[in-house]
Amino acid sequence: MTGQNKKIIAFCCAESAYRAADRAGRLGIHYPDNVRVIRVPCAGRVSVLHILKAFEKGAAGVLVMGCQEGACRHLTGNIRAKERAKYAEDLLKEVGINGQRVKVVNFGPDMAQKFAREIEEMVEKIKEE
Amino acid sequence: MVIAERKPLGEIRNMLAGYKRILVVGCGTCVTICWAGGEKEVGILSSQLRLASSKDGNELSIIEAVVERQCEKEMVEELRDKVQEVDAILSMGCGVGVQTIADIFEEKPIFPALNTTFIGMPEAEGLWTEKCGACGDCLLYWTGGICPVVRCAKGLLNGPCGGTRKGGKCEIDPEKDCAWVLIYRRLERQGRLDLMRKYYEPKNYRAVKRPGKVQAMQA
Numbered sequence: 001m002t003g004q005n006k007k008i009i010a011f012c013c014a015e016s017a018y019r020a021a022d023r024a025g026r027l028g029i030h031y032p033d034n035v036r037v038i039r040v041p042c043a044g045r046v047s048v049l050h051i052l053k054a055f056e057k058g059a060a061g062v063l064v065m066g067c068q069e070g071a072c073r074h075l076t077g078n079i080r081a082k083e084r085a086k087y088a089e090d091l092l093k094e095v096g097i098n099g100q101r102v103k104v105v106n107f108g109p110d111m112a113q114k115f116a117r118e119i120e121e122m123v124e125k126i127k128e129e
Numbered sequence: 130m131v132i133a134e135r136k137p138l139g140e141i142r143n144m145l146a147g148y149k150r151i152l153v154v155g156c157g158t159c160v161t162i163c164w165a166g167g168e169k170e171v172g173i174l175s176s177q178l179r180l181a182s183s184k185d186g187n188e189l190s191i192i193e194a195v196v197e198r199q200c201e202k203e204m205v206e207e208l209r210d211k212v213q214e215v216d217a218i219l220s221m222g223c224g225v226g227v228q229t230i231a232d233i234f235e236e237k238p239i240f241p242a243l244n245t246t247f248i249g250m251p252e253a254e255g256l257w258t259e260k261c262g263a264c265g266d267c268l269l270y271w272t273g274g275i276c277p278v279v280r281c282a283k284g285l286l287n288g289p290c291g292g293t294r295k296g297g298k299c300e301i302d303p304e305k306d307c308a309w310v311l312i313y314r315r316l317e318r319q320g321r322l323d324l325m326r327k328y329y330e331p332k333n334y335r336a337v338k339r340p341g342k343v344q345a346m347q348a
Contacts, residue, residue, distance in 0.1 A: 047169075047174060095138065095180045
């Protein structure tokens with residue numbers, strides 16, 4: 001598979017990243033179409049198992065997109081997401097999947113440009129593999 | 130409760146080499162609480178095994194299951210249908226769980242995914258410490274409910290060793306409290322410091338004949 005058609009899963013917090021994705025669509029900002037956006041109530045909902053399953057089903061990269069630090073509606077969901085993503089990355093390393101394929105990004109709901117940029121960066125990263 | 134830790138993935142994969150159909154069995158009791166072998170950990174290990182095997186081009190067929198208590202024959206018996214579909218069983222229970230499954234399904238090879246470490250309790254989120262050595266001759270009645278056998282690095286029974294650090298820490302591990310400082314403070318609080326002056330005979334470390342066996346009377 002080339003970098004263009006490798007799948008990327010983006011778990012997007014409904015309060016921030018999902019709105020940013022929505023905004024990107026409304027503003028006509030282009031971003032790679034191999035990303036699959038999954039709306040979650042909070043980035044803290046994304047468990048280690050969700051991340052591993054994404055790779056098991058063929059994803060080449062996972063983005064966990066939550067609110068900015070201090071702005072989580074559920075107080076610490078974004079902090080937990082960060083810790084879990086780190087743990088998932090360690091588990092993937094054990095399997096032999098290296099190279100920062102799991103990334104946590106903090107968003108505000110109006111950051112449509114950033115949303116597109118993060119997707120592009122991940123596509124570039126998995127292209128190198 | 131029994132505390133365990135998962136073995137490294139490499140060791141588990143080496144044990145399973147040559148087997149294609151695996152049943153990964155977790156336990157819903159102690160090892161669920163200490164995050165070593167519950168439903169979530171079964172899912173994580175199975176996922177890791179699937180990812181690693183597909184990366185090597187050697188796909189594994191994995192069935193996941195969790196029984197309420199792996200140390201109870203009746204509960205392990207529920208696995209019979211699943212066991213018939215696999216070549217090997219990977220237990221995420223403690224050493225007792227592994228042996229219970231092994232006794233019931235003698236015809237199947239069984240492998241432990243965990244290292245059973247000690248009997249302990251949760252201290253904080255994600256932290257468990259050893260509290261009991263299952264010595265079979267409990268002395269907690271005169272130490273204020275703090276076991277010097279396992280909580281003192283030297284297992285001393287008649288007061289501290291003399292190497293206690295400032296702040297009541299152990300000379301062997303400055304991260305740990307000196308068990309005898311804890312005992313002193315507890316007895317002081319209870320007005321039972323006279324117990325500190327009492328001499329205790331060397332402990333009977335052969336109170337439990339190995340393997341241990343207890344036959345209880347039904348109440």
